[in-house]
Amino acid sequence: MGKKRESAIGNRETDRPENEARPSNQQGAIADSGLPIADVVPNAGYHIPVLLSEVLEGLAIRPEGTYVDCTFGGGGHSSHILKALGPKGRLLVFDQDADAARNVPDDPRVTFVPHNFRHLKRFLQLHGAPVVDGLLADLGVSSHQFDEAGRGFSTRFEAKLDMRMDQRQGKTAADILQTYSEGELHKLLEQYGEVTNSKTLARTIVEVRKTTAMDTTLAFRNAVSSVVKGNPNKYFAQVFQALRIEVNDEMGALKELLEAVPAVLAPGGRAAIITFHSLEDRLVKVFFRNGTFEAEEEHPFESRKRDNPLRLVNKKPIEATAEEQKRNPRSRSAKLRVAEKL
Numbered sequence: 001m002g003k004k005r006e007s008a009i010g011n012r013e014t015d016r017p018e019n020e021a022r023p024s025n026q027q028g029a030i031a032d033s034g035l036p037i038a039d040v041v042p043n044a045g046y047h048i049p050v051l052l053s054e055v056l057e058g059l060a061i062r063p064e065g066t067y068v069d070c071t072f073g074g075g076g077h078s079s080h081i082l083k084a085l086g087p088k089g090r091l092l093v094f095d096q097d098a099d100a101a102r103n104v105p106d107d108p109r110v111t112f113v114p115h116n117f118r119h120l121k122r123f124l125q126l127h128g129a130p131v132v133d134g135l136l137a138d139l140g141v142s143s144h145q146f147d148e149a150g151r152g153f154s155t156r157f158e159a160k161l162d163m164r165m166d167q168r169q170g171k172t173a174a175d176i177l178q179t180y181s182e183g184e185l186h187k188l189l190e191q192y193g194e195v196t197n198s199k200t201l202a203r204t205i206v207e208v209r210k211t212t213a214m215d216t217t218l219a220f221r222n223a224v225s226s227v228v229k230g231n232p233n234k235y236f237a238q239v240f241q242a243l244r245i246e247v248n249d250e251m252g253a254l255k256e257l258l259e260a261v262p263a264v265l266a267p268g269g270r271a272a273i274i275t276f277h278s279l280e281d282r283l284v285k286v287f288f289r290n291g292t293f294e295a296e297e298e299h300p301f302e303s304r305k306r307d308n309p310l311r312l313v314n315k316k317p318i319e320a321t322a323e324e325q326k327r328n329p330r331s332r333s334a335k336l337r338v339a340e341k342l
């Protein structure tokens, strides 16, 4: 049975030119409250949470329950999970970026875990919460990470080509450009960035690096400028996205997180995952439906595998309303899927 090929692009950063004006974080209002964003979301200058009411509804929070926010960031989602929790509730929040620590509220119900969520099971055990009632992951990078010039995530600034969310990790984007083979570069540019001429770009990088350092955003852009296709801002946004996904092994971490979900959720507990890239969304969809990463084509007539401990709460992914997309362009490519443990 032929399957329609999904586009690998759908990331919030590639949906718009990099230098397009960003929404002001302090303007506008959260749709369902009518209040200014800054009043509803602490640290809104750090990041505006996407699909906020949809996440809260999806998690169906029990006031006395234990929850995990795997991607704390500015704590926008977490602050609302906390509001729904009673005094006996508990919230464990993960973020591998040290900058996120400054946003952790002084609240005895909160435990901050400054590590990669790929180690979810281990750290939940360590903090005395091996089983939880709900889990959220809002994948990718925060606005803060894009807007911090020195982090090297954005094509808008001249900076070291770093792109590590976790500064303790060794490999930077510059290291990838310097050490990966032509074949490896081609594959990641094609799969994670859907760069139109990924093969030519990979060949050019390998050729140019023999004589030219490409360790800053500008040096890299200049070094490969002869092969840029179409709008340079869009082109480099796609290239940077591909490098960022590789630097942080975003697909590998997501796979490990998904594999941990059935074991860490209590019966009736829910996992809500927001993706911004169709490859990520596909991993979530297949795993929630089958409880494994086996190709879904093997079970074309079943909505889920019989021994899958998870059940999809919504058949289709939940997307941002037109109003939210207007207010926060980063929500345009967001897809939320929610699964429940049986």
Ligand SMILES: C[S@@+](CC[C@H](N)C(=O)[O-])C[C@H]1O[C@@H](n2cnc3c(N)ncnc32)[C@H](O)[C@@H]1O
Residues within 6 Å of the ligand: 047, 048, 049, 050, 070, 071, 072, 073, 074, 075, 076, 077, 078, 094, 095, 096, 097, 100, 115, 116, 117, 118, 138, 139, 140, 141, 142, 143, 165, 253
């Ligand atoms: C899109 S932001 C989350 C924003 C948050 N929901 C909010 O409302 O402020 C993603 C955050 O997750 C973190 N992150 C991404 N992948 C991670 C991983 N594998 N392990 C731990 N943290 C991760 C990033 O450092 C970033 O701060």
